[in-house]
Amino acid sequence: MQQVNLGIIGGGTVGGGVFQAIQRNGALISSRLGVRLHIARVAVRDVRKPRTIKIPSSLLTTDWAGMVNDPRVNLVVELMGGTTTARQVTLGALKLGKPVVTANKALLSAHGEELFEAAQNYGTNLYYEASVAGGIPIIKVLREGLIGNRITRLYGIVNGTCNYILTRMKLDGADFVDALAQAQRLGYAEAEPSLDIDGHDAAHKIGILASLAHGFWVNPRQIYVEGIRPISKLDVQFAGQLGYSIKLLGIVKKTEAVAGTDRKPA
Ligand SMILES: NC(=O)c1ccc[n+]([C@@H]2O[C@H](COP(=O)([O-])OP(=O)(O)OC[C@H]3O[C@@H](n4cnc5c(N)ncnc54)[C@H](OP(=O)(O)O)[C@@H]3O)[C@@H](O)[C@H]2O)c1
Structure with missing residues (x-):
């Protein structure tokens, strides 16, 4: 089975949750996707910080740029929040042709146009379902389910x-x-x-x-x-x-x- 190596930036509420979900349900997700998800690294601000959801220290790094540039990382997951470094992270990955998944609505609100243009120019994709009402999920509905509807x-x-x-x-x-x-x-x-x-x-x-x-x-x-x-x-x-x-x-x-x-x- 093909393997996708994830570089996750952020090990907080959402990053920790993603780590835990992949640990718990990785096999199920793989069986549905037909692709194995492997967490290669998790970048955080402070590797010594106590975390509710434990992430092995061997996976933690503070060097997000090194992680984004690592040729073994195929897909970058931006879960750090904020708009300045998150923009650098996202643009850096897209310019390398790596798809990015983000839950960061502030980032998209401030820089969405630039980031989606970069994704198109570099032949890759920016995914953002979790940024708005992830539990519904509304973005897929608007992008795909209602594609033939005029929304007033x-x-x-x-x-x-x-x-x-x-x-x-x-x-x-x-x-x-x-x-x-x-x-x-x-x-x-x-x-x-x-x-x-x-x-x-x-x-x-x-x-x-x-x-x-x-x-x-x-x-x-x-x-x-x-x-x-x-x-x-x-x-x-x-x-x-x-x-x-x-x-x-x-x-x-x-x-x-x-x-x-x-x-x-x-
Ligand atoms: N919380 C929610 O319910 C929710 C729901 C939907 C979307 N979101 C979005 O998801 C994103 C993350 O939210 P969150 O609640 O998970 O935030 P959080 O708990 O504050 O976690 C942020 C994570 O990013 C890391 N980080 C911050 N700056 C960094 C840097 N310069 N280099 C490396 N790592 C850095 C932090 O490291 P340390 O752990 O070492 O401090 C932390 O692990 C935000 O964009 C938020 O809007 C959140």
């Missing part, structure tokens, strides 16, 4: 952290700050939560979905952004009395003149 509107709850906070506010009558603190304790929200609660993560995702629906990249600065920080317990109660729930929605709407995108609590 696309609505969705695309940020799990906000959804958790708003759900707790509704079901427990919690204040925003208490629901946020609970989300942080449970690991659903980052210590620095603004990317999620101020709506930027949802904006990154909705920009990607808009590009798939309409075939051009949306400048992230042109996306209307509104978060859930100002939502109070009272707002949630009033909405409930009227028979509504407050949700942070990602919205893409095609109008006659121009395709516009926004997200708002509705």
Whole structure:
């Protein structure tokens, strides 16, 4: 059976999960793909850091560039987050003709146009299903299943952290700050939560979905952004009395003149 050697960059929440999934289900995945997935290296920032999901030290490296350039690595999996080094990693791999898989919506939102152009120019591919609502999965649906459809509107709850906070506010009558603190304790929200609660993560995702629906990249600065920080317990109660729930929605709407995108609590 043909073997694909993976170079994974990032051994955190997602990288560790990918490592574990391949360890546990590698044989099943291979039997379905007809290709064996072999993890060649995992690049991290600090090889000594304690990790919830253990990765053998023999696989760990801090030298992501060496890993990307290693001729034995056939496919690069970018799971480090951020946009600066992640862009270098992704461009570096694509220029070598290596396919890249990324879960990084911020990277695609900021540099998607450049990266997809590079993939095309170097005869390779950039895969990004996990970057938006990976559990559904929506990207394959838009790219393949709905290829013959004209998409006029696309609505969705695309940020799990906000959804958790708003759900707790509704079901427990919690204040925003208490629901946020609970989300942080449970690991659903980052210590620095603004990317999620101020709506930027949802904006990154909705920009990607808009590009798939309409075939051009949306400048992230042109996306209307509104978060859930100002939502109070009272707002949630009033909405409930009227028979509504407050949700942070990602919205893409095609109008006659121009395709516009926004997200708002509705
Ligand atoms: N978490 C989610 O639920 C989720 C869901 C969908 C998509 N995503 C996306 O997946 C990506 C990763 O998220 P995450 O939650 O897994 O992040 P994370 O837990 O912070 O993990 C990031 C990993 O990247 C490594 N890293 C960072 N900078 C590096 C560098 N310069 N060189 C080498 N390694 C470096 C870190 O190394 P150390 O471990 O040594 O610090 C860490 O292992 C992000 O783009 C995120 O938006 C996340």
